[in-house]
Amino acid sequence: MAKKTRRAPRRTDGLSKEVIVTAATGLLDTGGEAALTFRALTTRLSTGYGAIYHHVANKSDLLAAATDDVIARVLTGVVVDAEPRDGLRAVALGLFDAIDAHPWVGAQLSREPWRPALLEIYETIGRLLDALGVPERALFDAAGALVNYVLGVAGQNAANARVLAYDEADRSAFLATVAEQWSRLGPDRYPFVHRAAARLREHDDREQFLAGVDIFLAGIATLR
Amino acid sequence: MAKKTRRAPRRTDGLSKEVIVTAATGLLDTGGEAALTFRALTTRLSTGYGAIYHHVANKSDLLAAATDDVIARVLTGVVVDAEPRDGLRAVALGLFDAIDAHPWVGAQLSREPWRPALLEIYETIGRLLDALGVPERALFDAAGALVNYVLGVAGQNAANARVLAYDEADRSAFLATVAEQWSRLGPDRYPFVHRAAARLREHDDREQFLAGVDIFLAGIATLR
DNA sequence: CACGGTTTTGGATCGGCGATCCAAACGTGT
DNA sequence: ACACGTTTGGATCGCCGATCCAAAACCGTG
Numbered sequence: 001m002a003k004k005t006r007r008a009p010r011r012t013d014g015l016s017k018e019v020i021v022t023a024a025t026g027l028l029d030t031g032g033e034a035a036l037t038f039r040a041l042t043t044r045l046s047t048g049y050g051a052i053y054h055h056v057a058n059k060s061d062l063l064a065a066a067t068d069d070v071i072a073r074v075l076t077g078v079v080v081d082a083e084p085r086d087g088l089r090a091v092a093l094g095l096f097d098a099i100d101a102h103p104w105v106g107a108q109l110s111r112e113p114w115r116p117a118l119l120e121i122y123e124t125i126g127r128l129l130d131a132l133g134v135p136e137r138a139l140f141d142a143a144g145a146l147v148n149y150v151l152g153v154a155g156q157n158a159a160n161a162r163v164l165a166y167d168e169a170d171r172s173a174f175l176a177t178v179a180e181q182w183s184r185l186g187p188d189r190y191p192f193v194h195r196a197a198a199r200l201r202e203h204d205d206r207e208q209f210l211a212g213v214d215i216f217l218a219g220i221a222t223l224r
Numbered sequence: 225m226a227k228k229t230r231r232a233p234r235r236t237d238g239l240s241k242e243v244i245v246t247a248a249t250g251l252l253d254t255g256g257e258a259a260l261t262f263r264a265l266t267t268r269l270s271t272g273y274g275a276i277y278h279h280v281a282n283k284s285d286l287l288a289a290a291t292d293d294v295i296a297r298v299l300t301g302v303v304v305d306a307e308p309r310d311g312l313r314a315v316a317l318g319l320f321d322a323i324d325a326h327p328w329v330g331a332q333l334s335r336e337p338w339r340p341a342l343l344e345i346y347e348t349i350g351r352l353l354d355a356l357g358v359p360e361r362a363l364f365d366a367a368g369a370l371v372n373y374v375l376g377v378a379g380q381n382a383a384n385a386r387v388l389a390y391d392e393a394d395r396s397a398f399l400a401t402v403a404e405q406w407s408r409l410g411p412d413r414y415p416f417v418h419r420a421a422a423r424l425r426e427h428d429d430r431e432q433f434l435a436g437v438d439i440f441l442a443g444i445a446t447l448r
Numbered sequence: 449c450a451c452g453g454t455t456t457t458g459g460a461t462c463g464g465c466g467a468t469c470c471a472a473a474c475g476t477g478t
Numbered sequence: 479a480c481a482c483g484t485t486t487g488g489a490t491c492g493c494c495g496a497t498c499c500a501a502a503a504c505c506g507t508g
Binding site for chain 4: 452454455467471473476
Binding site for chain 2: 106107110111112113114119122123126127130138140141142143144145148149151152153155156159160163178182190191192193196199203208211212214215216217218219220222223
């Protein structure tokens with residue numbers, strides 16, 4: 001009935017998985033995991049569902065592809081032929097910063113640990129630990145421990161950062177509020193957290209992360 | 225019309241947040257995070273949406289409550305007045321096993337790290353590290369590192385376990401498959417993972433986790 | 449024991465999501 | 479120029495979290 005709604009003409013620039021992954025990464029970075037919906041993708045790419053599903057199996061495939069993309073960028077960007085100890089710190093910091101910039105990566109890595117991204121991480125860190133001279137019998141325990149430490153802390157940090165407004169002023173205001181709550185908890189029931197509150201205000205996440213890596217490397221050194 | 229559908233009579237046993245949290249934990253344990261829906265809850269509790277929303281603010285409130293519940297059970301169940309080193313290992317193992325039994329807890333802890341559960345974990349581990357004699361200046365870095373290591377590894381382990389069928393036969397079959405894939409990766413491009421494949425078959429997650437805790441404690445000891 | 453306000457409960461409903469499906473538009477080989 | 483396979487856009491489905499409202503039970507007051 002006179003509907004004849006002329007459908008929009010086909011796009012000229014070809015759609016590809018790469019284009020879709022880039023758009024998805026943008027949505028994830030600006031709005032968090034909840035912002036990645038196929039509807040938002042169709043709007044941003046001005047296309048339809050079918051076009052996207054033609055290049056991507058489903059949502060978790062898309063998330064995995066975006067994660068692999070981010071991690072691959074980090075690992076190839078890091079100089080590995082440095083001194084192993086420096087290389088390890090560089091890789092650790094690179095992953096920390098990447099997850100800080102893309103908080104959803106941390107969650108995805110622990111949700112689907114069998115995909116390529118984690119394999120590459122293990123390979124890079126394991127090789128560096130080997131070059132560091134960690135004995136064979138302890139190499140795999142050490143690699144597992146270090147990888148998990150790095151991803152664990154980076155993920156926690158990203159989760160914390162997500163709560164904070166991304167503005168530095170709000171950040172210190174938030175930290176002050178939390179510190180105040182913590183110190184109010186009472187030294188008898190919460191002696192540690194009560195004391196930690198004072199440190200909270202002045203602490204630097206990145207420095208604390210590196211301090212943890214060093215604790216780790218010191219522990220690994222005792223295995224030799 | 226003649227609809228006059230007599231509405232079901234009101235339940236006699238009172239609904240409470242505790243009952244709802246228990247039911248939610250059951251759903252989460254058997255079917256994973258995807259299985260926790262308000263529809264499934266209404267079925268299991270044979271009630272309606274309003275009844276549940278009367279006791280619970282929303283879904284994330286429910287998840288947080290269930291998480292706090294599980295973690296509180298672990299921390300109160302652990303003997304703390306033992307030797308600090310043993311206490312730390314006991315707490316670490318308790319958390320590892322709890323997250324292994326309730327995989328969703330790990331994800332929730334990193335998703336909303338400001339809720340009570342993580343506070344209690346920090347308090348318990350921080351106090352034990354203090355009793356261990358870690359110097360004040362390193363105490364908070366050490367606590368942060370250890371907490372994140374424990375939660376990181378436990379979460380990864382739970383994610384791995386979730387893929388595996390919960391049957392031990394399927395588990396070794398799966399491990400064999402992964403080990404085979406890994407060893408096929410080629411020693412030139414993936415020297416570490418290629419070697420790790422051999423270990424994968426025989427490794428015990430719990431033992432490897434404890435080995436990591438020991439690496440940590442060894443590293444912390446060097447801070448003294 | 450009656451009665452009215454308050455708390456607790458059940459279910460209809462809404463908008464938004466991932467996924468599926470199909471026809472229109474395009475490109476390519478002949 | 480034509481036909482066939484590929485790429486694209488959008489209608490549609492079933493399910494989700496959340497909201498809202500009225501029925502049912504409870505309870506203090508007289």
